[in-house]
Amino acid sequence: MTSYEPSTPTSAPRDDLAEHWWQALQRKEFLVQRSTGTGRFQFYPRARAVGTLRDDLEWVPAVGGGTVYSFTVVNWSANPEFAADCPYTLALVDLDEGVRITTRIVDAEPESLRCGTRVQLVYRPTPDGSVLPYVIPTLERKERSTRDRLF
């Protein structure tokens, strides 16, 4: 039986946009793009503004606060790399900029989580020298005041 071998996910080939984004993670910055024309944020990084296809994007570091949109505790995968990490809590998180990201919730008991839980970005090194952005549950009060100030 021949196995279908995925490359190490974080060592996948990167174009210039991806390289820029991953380098920012090393500085503990989670970059999102904003269209200067429409003011809309977008994630993941792309060459043009989604919808208008205008070439008017700028990079903006996310403030770091977000809300869990949904989550799942993954206990099984056919992929050996994922399986080695089980169980882990995969999540969709709405950053305060208005973009949704895929990440993991770490340092939290799954039983304590719900859709709507407030979280903040944290940055963790991986064995291959990359840095990955995860989220941890946080207190709502401080995050909300930061968001209100900036937006």
Place this chain on the structure above:
Amino acid sequence: MIRFPSGEVAIVGAYESPRRKAPGIHPFQIHAEVVAGALADAGLEPGQVDGFATTATFPQETGWQLSAAEVIEYLGLNPRWIDSSDLGGAAFVSHIGHAVAAITAGLCETVVVSYAAAGRTGPLTAPDYNTGIYGPGLWEIPFGPTTISAYALAAQRHIHQYGTTAEQLAEIAVQCRRNAATNPDAMYRTEITVDDVLSSPALSSPLHKLDCCVVSDSGGAFVLTSRARAEQLSAQKPVYVLGFGEAVGQVQMNQMADATVLAASRSGADAFASAGITPAEIDVAQLYDSFTITVLLALEALGFVEAGEAGDFIADGNIAPTGRLPINTDGGGLSSNHPGRRGALAVIEAVRQLQGRSPGVQLDDPRLSLVSATGGWLSANSTVILGV
């Protein structure tokens, strides 16, 4: 508004491989088996086929970049119209709409749609993620997004928004198993209970092992032709294509604006509009059941119930053969057959049901059937409405 040549093309033959486990069998062997089977069912010869649609790009299907060409070569066909549109499990339903357009435009007259995969014992295993690592997947794959987890994220959100319960989801698996009981080819036929589903391993919460489809080696094919030719054939009662729609939502779950709304909300609306009928008129539906949540979301997206109402609709027995909308009458992917992309097999069961020859639960003279297939990670949906 779209214009669709409703009723101008018919499905005149269908064949599902009885295989479920086929170690050592290459998927292209199964293509040969099911294309021959579908043509024999229609009373047609391979030389009468002038259109062909398939896609075999999944690892367990073993085709490569020119997968349709590879399958056509293997079968020795010579079609003048070819479609290899790929929307995951929805692909083979999309092929119907495309074939109707081609046949009514005069590009060809008789199209075979074929699907085969060795999902269970194939030479290649799937990587358990759907996007390439060079590209959009770069921002999702490092976090471990498995196929089941995408559907689990949708399920968790639906539970949060509407109070849907794990028990209501489990009822879908229980009903499909009940429908499979009399299907001699079904992979699993022994009755299960809601408790059985809830006590099976939570592979990706809130989804359990028995919320997931079977994994089989199998395939199926069906034959479409013009109304004129269909009326000359006598092997089977023609099943007419009345409506069609297809739509793409997203590939990464973080791009899904509302994780409880499938792209079926758009493809379904197009299908009903092109057929000129409403959901209440449908007698039976084959709803893609990769996971229980896929069925629940489809009931809402297609307009059979309002958003948030599918849980109660299911719990009240409405998807049973005696209910308002019987579904997956052969046992579906949850109990009968799911080699990786079930769309073609759901079409075949819809055809058999309308012709009065379901191997599972045959309903009393159904006239209108809907097939809705959801591919990828809730990524795409193709819906077709069939009638006799």
